Amino acid sequence: MTKFEIFDTQPKTYRLSDFDYELPEKLIAQYPTEKRGDSRMLVVHSDTEKMEDKHIQDFVDYLEPGDCLVYNDTRVFPAKLIAKKDKTDAAVEVFLLRELENQIWEILVKPARKVRIGNKLRFNEDIYSDVIDNTVSGGRVIRHNCSNEEFMEFVLKEGHSPLPPYITRDSEPMDRERYQTIFAERPGAVAAPTAGLHFNEELVKKIEKKGVKMVPITLHIGLGTFRQVMVEDLHRHHMDSEYFEISESSAETINAVKEKGKRIIAMGASVVRALESSLITGTDVNPKKAWTDKFIFPPQEIKVVDALLTNLHQPKSTLLILAASFVDRNFLLKAYKHAVDKKYRFLSYGDAMLIL
Structure with missing residues (x-):
């Protein structure tokens, strides 16, 4: 059959x-x-x-x-960002999923095993987020140190376009x-x-x-x-x-x-x-x-x-x-x-x- x-x-x-x-x-x-x-x-x-x-x-x-x-x-919106983990400066890929409430977002991180509650993810000299919870689907919940308006301004400028997982190439400017x-x-x-x-x-x-x-x-x-x-x-x-x-x-x-x-x-x-x-x-x-x-x-x-x-x-x-x-x-x-x-x-x- x-x-x-x-x-x-x-x-x-x-x-x-x-x-x-x-x-x-x-x-x-x-x-x-x-x-x-x-x-x-x-x-x-x-x-x-x-x-x-x-x-x-x-x-x-x-x-x-x-x-x-x-x-x-x-x-x-360009939901993929690169942050550095506090103390180690290790690069972490952050995928913004959705805003839960003011300054609080659900995200996916890679490598997930190295990002834990209590860590800070720093996006630049002024903007960082605290990891405050885990999600049932393996993601994280973060809280920004700035307003959502300031954070989204940064995301729109520095973020990368997300592409579906079955598109195996990296995102390009035309995306x-x-x-x-x-x-x-x-x-x-x-x-x-x-x-x-x-x-x-x-x-x-x-x-x-x-x-x-x-x-x-x-x-x-x-x-x-x-x-x-x-x-x-x-x-x-x-x-x-x-x-x-x-x-x-x-x-x-x-x-x-x-x-x-x-x-x-x-x-x-x-x-x-x-x-x-x-x-x-x-x-x-x-x-x-x-x-x-x-x-x-x-x-x-x-x-x-x-x-x-x-x-x-x-x-x-x-x-x-x-x-x-x-x-x-x-x-x-x-x-x-x-x-x-x-x-x-x-x-x-x-x-x-x-x-x-």
């Missing part, structure tokens, strides 16, 4: 191994396309199980006047711009909402000209988006919490579009998670500022979003599993086999998939 064998019937309860497929390492994109907006796009139709090989610039052809395209306006969407406004993410990386100003103008409403939400994507699922029983997997905001105006627009019978198209999995996490009862999106650890997997019903533009994701990843909530899992794996055969580019700097 091959990894891509398609079964005649779907199991009622999925397990992690149901979302495995063989991804050749050479198809994992290490660099973005030469120009933003040059990606390919695999279109899959959930109702007819038809596939089309298209280009991201064709995306507008699948939209209708009155539809609503929801995008994530989070901004990736500061290319590992960032054109919609990025609100700093807070350590990973880009990759579906948005495909868009350039030309495509946005075409979408707006067609009469499609473009609506922002914010979800600050954390490192948990790359964390492996370690349990076969999907009900036992716990997502890392991520902060999201949906404004009153965005919620009103989305709900009005749904009331008129038009579609909500999500630009990426982060948008789906934010919108679905805002629900209280029914299908109305609620204005909200909150943290979500919502894990979406079939056969959960997607109540807000009608179509999804996403990237081609890793085997057994939460992103691939979420995509299977929009389309039959067997057909999704068939589409992934097609993408492998046609040598699509995979993962963050790779090509797109539109699920209708």
Whole structure:
């Protein structure tokens, strides 16, 4: 039995191994396309199980006047820093994960075994942080000696762009711009909402000209988006919490579009998670500022979003599993086999998939 064998019937309860497929390492994109907006796009139709090989610039052809395209306006900040440990001056790699409260951050450190509670991590002559706690996931909690404004000013100047672990090269100056969407406004993410990386100003103008409403939400994507699922029983997997905001105006627009019978198209999995996490009862999106650890997997019903533009994701990843909530899992794996055969580019700097 091959990894891509398609079964005649779907199991009622999925397990992690149901979302495995063989991804050749050479198809994992290490660099973005030469120009933003040059990606390919695999279109899959959930109702007819038809596939089309298209280009991201064709995306507008699948939209209708009155539809609503929801995008994530989070901004990736340069979260990787080098500090020196007190007394020894040993270099420590610091990866900023999220701000917990004023002056207090959760971080990852390397080498972790040499950084303990009570240590000081010095970033320059004026800025240092005290290690005040450990986290259950192997990270550390630090407290700065300066204001968050002063610390973030330093980070934006001296930090390095984080890249996903499957991009094996070091970050380069161009990553500061290319590992960032054109919609990025609100700093807070350590990973880009990759579906948005495909868009350039030309495509946005075409979408707006067609009469499609473009609506922002914010979800600050954390490192948990790359964390492996370690349990076969999907009900036992716990997502890392991520902060999201949906404004009153965005919620009103989305709900009005749904009331008129038009579609909500999500630009990426982060948008789906934010919108679905805002629900209280029914299908109305609620204005909200909150943290979500919502894990979406079939056969959960997607109540807000009608179509999804996403990237081609890793085997057994939460992103691939979420995509299977929009389309039959067997057909999704068939589409992934097609993408492998046609040598699509995979993962963050790779090509797109539109699920209708």
